[in-house]
Amino acid sequence: MPVAPILPAETAAANLAELKAPYTAAEAAIEASRCLFCFDAPCIMACPTGIDVPSFIKKIASGNPLGAARTILSANILGASCARVCPTAVLCEGACVLDDRDQQPIKIGRLQRYATDAAGARGASLLPRPAAPNGRRVAVVGGGPAGLGCAAELAQLGYAVTIFEREPLLGGLNTYGIACYKMKPEVSLQEVELVRSLGVELRPGVEVGRDVAVADLTREFDAVFLGLGLGEAQRLRVPGEDLPEVLDALDFIRDLRTRPYHEVPVGRRVAVIGCGNTAIDAVTQARRLGAESATIIYRRGEEAMSAYRFEYELARLDGARFLFHAQPVEVVAADGHVSGLRLVRTRLAADGRLEPIPGTEFVEPCDLILKAVGQEKRAALLRSWFPGLAVDGRGVVGCDPLTGATNLPRVFTGGDCGNGGREVVNAVGEGKKAARGIHAALTGTAAAPTPQPSRLGAAGGAFGAGLNRPIRVTEAAPAGAHA
Amino acid sequence: MADLSIDFAGIKSPNPFWVASGPPANTAYQAHRAFEAGWGGVVWKTIGDPIVNVASRYSALNYGPNRMIGFNNIELISDRSADTNFREIAEVKRRWPHHAVIASLMVDTRERWHEFVRRSADAGADGIELNFGCPHGMCERGMGSAVGQQPAVAERITAWAMEAATIPVIVKLTPNITDVTAAARAARRAGADAISLINTINSITNVDLDTLVPEPTVRGRSSHGGYCGPAVKPIALNMVQSCAADPDVRLPISGIGGIADWRDAAEFIALGASSLQVCTAIMHHGFRIVEDMAEGLSAYLDRMGCARLTDLCGRAVPTLQKWETLDLHFQRVARIDYAKCIGCNLCYIACEDGAHQCIDLLPPEQLGVGPGPGRVAGKPVPKVREADCVGCNLCSLVCPVDDCITMTEIDNGLPSLTWTQYQEGLQRGTMAPLPPHP
Numbered sequence: 063m064p065v066a067p068i069l070p071a072e073t074a075a076a077n078l079a080e081l082k083a084p085y086t087a088a089e090a091a092i093e094a095s096r097c098l099f100c101f102d103a104p105c106i107m108a109c110p111t112g113i114d115v116p117s118f119i120k121k122i123a124s125g126n127p128l129g130a131a132r133t134i135l136s137a138n139i140l141g142a143s144c145a146r147v148c149p150t151a152v153l154c155e156g157a158c159v160l161d162d163r164d165q166q167p168i169k170i171g172r173l174q175r176y177a178t179d180a181a182g183a184r185g186a187s188l189l190p191r192p193a194a195p196n197g198r199r200v201a202v203v204g205g206g207p208a209g210l211g212c213a214a215e216l217a218q219l220g221y222a223v224t225i226f227e228r229e230p231l232l233g234g235l236n237t238y239g240i241a242c243y244k245m246k247p248e249v250s251l252q253e254v255e256l257v258r259s260l261g262v263e264l265r266p267g268v269e270v271g272r273d274v275a276v277a278d279l280t281r282e283f284d285a286v287f288l289g290l291g292l293g294e295a296q297r298l299r300v301p302g303e304d305l306p307e308v309l310d311a312l313d314f315i316r317d318l319r320t321r322p323y324h325e326v327p328v329g330r331r332v333a334v335i336g337c338g339n340t341a342i343d344a345v346t347q348a349r350r351l352g353a354e355s356a357t358i359i360y361r362r363g364e365e366a367m368s369a370y371r372f373e374y375e376l377a378r379l380d381g382a383r384f385l386f387h388a389q390p391v392e393v394v395a396a397d398g399h400v401s402g403l404r405l406v407r408t409r410l411a412a413d414g415r416l417e418p419i420p421g422t423e424f425v426e427p428c429d430l431i432l433k434a435v436g437q438e439k440r441a442a443l444l445r446s447w448f449p450g451l452a453v454d455g456r457g458v459v460g461c462d463p464l465t466g467a468t469n470l471p472r473v474f475t476g477g478d479c480g481n482g483g484r485e486v487v488n489a490v491g492e493g494k495k496a497a498r499g500i501h502a503a504l505t506g507t508a509a510a511p512t513p514q515p516s517r518l519g520a521a522g523g524a525f526g527a528g529l530n531r532p533i534r535v536t537e538a539a540p541a542g543a544h545a
Numbered sequence: 546m547a548d549l550s551i552d553f554a555g556i557k558s559p560n561p562f563w564v565a566s567g568p569p570a571n572t573a574y575q576a577h578r579a580f581e582a583g584w585g586g587v588v589w590k591t592i593g594d595p596i597v598n599v600a601s602r603y604s605a606l607n608y609g610p611n612r613m614i615g616f617n618n619i620e621l622i623s624d625r626s627a628d629t630n631f632r633e634i635a636e637v638k639r640r641w642p643h644h645a646v647i648a649s650l651m652v653d654t655r656e657r658w659h660e661f662v663r664r665s666a667d668a669g670a671d672g673i674e675l676n677f678g679c680p681h682g683m684c685e686r687g688m689g690s691a692v693g694q695q696p697a698v699a700e701r702i703t704a705w706a707m708e709a710a711t712i713p714v715i716v717k718l719t720p721n722i723t724d725v726t727a728a729a730r731a732a733r734r735a736g737a738d739a740i741s742l743i744n745t746i747n748s749i750t751n752v753d754l755d756t757l758v759p760e761p762t763v764r765g766r767s768s769h770g771g772y773c774g775p776a777v778k779p780i781a782l783n784m785v786q787s788c789a790a791d792p793d794v795r796l797p798i799s800g801i802g803g804i805a806d807w808r809d810a811a812e813f814i815a816l817g818a819s820s821l822q823v824c825t826a827i828m829h830h831g832f833r834i835v836e837d838m839a840e841g842l843s844a845y846l847d848r849m850g851c852a853r854l855t856d857l858c859g860r861a862v863p864t865l866q867k868w869e870t871l872d873l874h875f876q877r878v879a880r881i882d883y884a885k886c887i888g889c890n891l892c893y894i895a896c897e898d899g900a901h902q903c904i905d906l907l908p909p910e911q912l913g914v915g916p917g918p919g920r921v922a923g924k925p926v927p928k929v930r931e932a933d934c935v936g937c938n939l940c941s942l943v944c945p946v947d948d949c950i951t952m953t954e955i956d957n958g959l960p961s962l963t964w965t966q967y968q969e970g971l972q973r974g975t976m977a978p979l980p981p982h983p
Contacts, residue, residue: 095609101894162918
């Protein structure tokens with residue numbers, strides 16, 4: 063049976079409404095007042111963009127939300143989307159000193175949302191006027207978080223920046239690839255407008271290599287930033303994979319962000335292959351769109367999944383099933399449509415490798431299969447553009463983590479194609495660092511760091527360490543063991 | 546259980562907790578509720594010639610999420626008739642014969658003072674409090690703080706009251722004066738039986754930044770109000786102790802000013818108060834707060850080995866001395882317990898920007914303190930340079946963790962040296978000048 067939409071518009075909209083309501087002014091003031099206003103705070107250092115968190119929270123507490131937004135946006139131009147999609151529990155909130163007093167950490171993400179909401183479309187007016195044009199041009203390939211972060215920083219430094227984006231809309235995964243209950247696409251598009259208002263030229267629907275020659279980029283621009291992100295979903299390599307009801311999870315998520323919810327087909331019984339955060343977004347939204355069952359199928363055990371613990375908990379609360387130690391063998395079809403997934407149980411062999419257990423095959427009935435086993439790297443494409451570009455064995459572009467510089471002069475990178483696939487906030491931070499790297503390479507001078515009143519500053523030799531030397535916070539242990 | 550009952554200048558009360566003269570002490574109904582809740586006494590809302598009040602009357606100082614850490618009012622004395630007030634006092638005394646009811650009075654002429662003092666006694670009041678402190682509304686008419694701010698006037702009017710008094714008289718002092726002990730001594734000279742302090746402080750709590758009119762607002766205008774609540778406690782303690790330590794005062798003191806729990810009460814008692822008056826905390830939370838106040842104070846007295854309240858009264862008074870009697874050679878330094886430090890670095894920035902630059906932020910590896918709360922790789926840890934620490938306390942005050950920063954006494958082997966001794970030594974040539982701080 064072909065799949066079809068299940069729920070009426072109103073029900074689907076209610077089910078996919080934002081999980082976390084915005085704070086009221088009173089709620090924000092009370093939460094902000096709990097902040098100790100640490101100096102050289104761990105939350106700053108845990109933020110890949112080095113937002114001066116205590117300073118912006120203090121401004122919220124004093125009733126200065128626009129000032130708070132200024133602090134946020136001057137460090138992270140995508141502060142509004144990061145407020146919603148950052149895994150704060152393993153970043154700023156995971157570093158909050160209140161964790162060490164057995165108290166709830168400050169809800170930094172929600173406060174950041176409150177401040178950036180207050181700024182709304184006025185974000186650009188809060189930032190300092192961009193520097194006078196310096197006559198230099200930079201091409202940014204890819205209009206996702208890394209490209210936007212790089213372009214915004216360069217524009218503020220006086221560069222003429224052009225972003226080439228093959229999709230009709232900019233924003234990358236923020237626009238196309240986030241669960242709707244976390245963030246609506248409008249937030250991402252407003253950020254794109256913010257970047258545009260800084261003077262950045264946006265060229266959506268333009269694919270480099272097809273519509274624009276790479277040679278033209280390197281000839282017409284002083285530097286190129288590669289922010290292409292990742293490519294297509296990896297294939298399962300099992301028979302039946304090309305049946306119409308076998309989709310990339312990201313395409314399913316994209317559908318929800320570009321069409322009315324009630325027009326998005328969803329199966330009655332949905333199987334999601336993989337157990338990363340994209341898999342969680344897919345399985346949870348499938349449930350919220352009316353799937354009677356939605357099951358994560360993962361060839362390894364619970365302990366090995368890459369989804370964050372809080373994502374896992376959310377999916378469980380939404381009634382998702384988890385089938386661990388099961389690996390697809392074949393997509394089973396009836397009348398040309400998916401009817402099930404043949405699986406085999408797996409175990410760890412003595413040598414540590416995963417192996418199927420003979421004789422354990424079974425069929426999990428399903429009518430929609432969503433693949434979320436990772437995305438292809440862009441290595442082949444990038445090598446065709448820049449034959450000398452250094453790419454590591456995983457297909458990740460090699461770069462200096464502090465400057466984004468690749469092995470080629472005037473070619474920089476950041477975001478997923480330079481880190482292999484991390485958070486939105488990592489991409490923004492890397493784009494920003496690359497912008498500073500580009501500035502240093504082209505002018506021989508370092509860009510002045512963003513003032514951060516709550517940092518040690520030059521005296522401590524650690525200015526901007528939140529951006530350049532982020533600390534890593536280990537994810538908190540799950541609350542309560544699972545049966 | 547320690548005995549909380551008191552005999553305050555002849556006024557007997559089952560406990561030292563009295564409802565102060567103010568809105569909570571306006572009616573017999575409130576007095577009944579107060580006594581049912583456990584209050585030992587009520588100082589009636591000031592009785593005088595009826596006035597007319599305005600709307601609005603109160604405003605508050607909030608701090609962060611905390612409401613009403615300070616409070617101000619432009620409400621006047623009782624707006625009920627003297628007949629009503631004295632009749633209700635009589636009613637309350639009939640029902641609560643063993644509780645204290647004190648009539649607060651404010652009138653103008655000698656004859657009126659005589660009349661109101663007599664009527665208070667006739668109504669069965671256990672005592673009288675002379676309101677020489679109200680800083681708004683009444684002082685413009687030559688009453689309230691207009692009296693209390695001039696010791697000679699206060700003395701004369703107190704004397705008028707004493708001429709007619711057959712029950713103990715308490716003089717309530719205003720803090721809106723340079724030296725409160727001058728007013729206290731005037732009360733003593735006039736023969737008063739006790740003093741109570743402090744009344745409210747002249748104040749403007751805030752300005753509405755949209756209208757640019759301070760609160761409380763009365764049709765686009767405001768007026769200077771009387772300030773009270775938890776934020777005034779340090780001022781009240783200072784004045785209570787000053788009166789308690791003054792050899793020319795020697796009167797029982799009813800402590801007032803920001804008392805909200807048993808700890809506040811114990812501090813006032815330790816600094817010389819022997820009864821306590823509470824208003825703002827009741828206005829905030831109701832009469833029910835007295836249960837914890839009584840229970841907590843009693844438990845504290847037990848812990849301190851005090852059988853009754855008088856055993857605690859004034860114990861802290863002599864520990865306050867003039868600055869020139871303090872030991873210049875006493876030394877202590879801040880020490881950080883790294884097992885407790887959560888890494889907020891508030892001590893660092895307070896010392897760095899607000900004090901004496903004696904704390905460094907160093908890599909934890911360099912300090913050898915190992916992992917602990919708040920310690921993550923690469924994040925610096927505060928370390929006190931003890932040789933430079935002046936022992937000012939600031940870091941320990943800003944530290945959000947109890948007992949994390951301890952001010953530790955250092956034995957420097959030097960004998961005690963007061964400023965007075967130092968000056969004498971310099972004059973006699975037996976001492977060299979101490980080196981100035983670098």
